[in-house]
Amino acid sequence: MTSTHRQETTANLTVVERAKGAFTPISFAIGVLIVGAALVMWPAQYGGWSTVVIVSGESMQPTYDTGDLVFSWDTGAPGVDDVIVFQVPEGQAGEGGLVLHRLLARDGTTLVTQGDNNAFRDPWQLTDDDVLGTALFHLPNVGHLFFALGSPFTLAWLLGLAAVAVLWPRRGPECDETDNSPTD
Numbered sequence: 001m002t003s004t005h006r007q008e009t010t011a012n013l014t015v016v017e018r019a020k021g022a023f024t025p026i027s028f029a030i031g032v033l034i035v036g037a038a039l040v041m042w043p044a045q046y047g048g049w050s051t052v053v054i055v056s057g058e059s060m061q062p063t064y065d066t067g068d069l070v071f072s073w074d075t076g077a078p079g080v081d082d083v084i085v086f087q088v089p090e091g092q093a094g095e096g097g098l099v100l101h102r103l104l105a106r107d108g109t110t111l112v113t114q115g116d117n118n119a120f121r122d123p124w125q126l127t128d129d130d131v132l133g134t135a136l137f138h139l140p141n142v143g144h145l146f147f148a149l150g151s152p153f154t155l156a157w158l159l160g161l162a163a164v165a166v167l168w169p170r171r172g173p174e175c176d177e178t179d180n181s182p183t184d
Helices: 003-022 025-041 143-149 152-167
Strands: 050-054 069-073 083-087 098-107 110-114 131-139
Touching: 025 050, 025 152, 050 098, 050 131, 050 143, 069 083, 083 110
Parallel strands: none
Antiparallel strands: 050 069, 069 131, 083 098, 083 131, 098 110
16 A cells, blocks of 8 residues: 555545544434424424513513513413413504413403503404413523523524534544555
């Protein structure tokens, strides 16, 4: 085997060894968890099942305070007394905005909502199609972290970079130049 052929073979073995180390069971499991979490957390307004909102204002006190992070899930038609996240319908004041309020009643196909701390009912004409999810749980004051970062998308990028750093293939041990591999 010539010296040049041996170097090419050594270089190819290094690439193969790196590829073997890139797909360990742990890195595969972490990748599956990240993809699964992304699918579970995909926002309802973009076809997913979950919605995460940061409480802003006092309308839901004492249930939720400003800065609380609330996770909701699309459970189908919400029940009376559920706290729901809905998107204000087109053509109505605040259209497109996300609101977290309690479902007080159903009047035919129209939903009647109100903030826990409000003395008045909401003015919007809502249907089940406007509901993005029912509140499941909340993390008190965690929303303040998002405000500090600037937006949820900034945190998503930071988490994505962290995932890439964890999953990025590490450089394997270099092949020894005095390799005793078979010759031609």
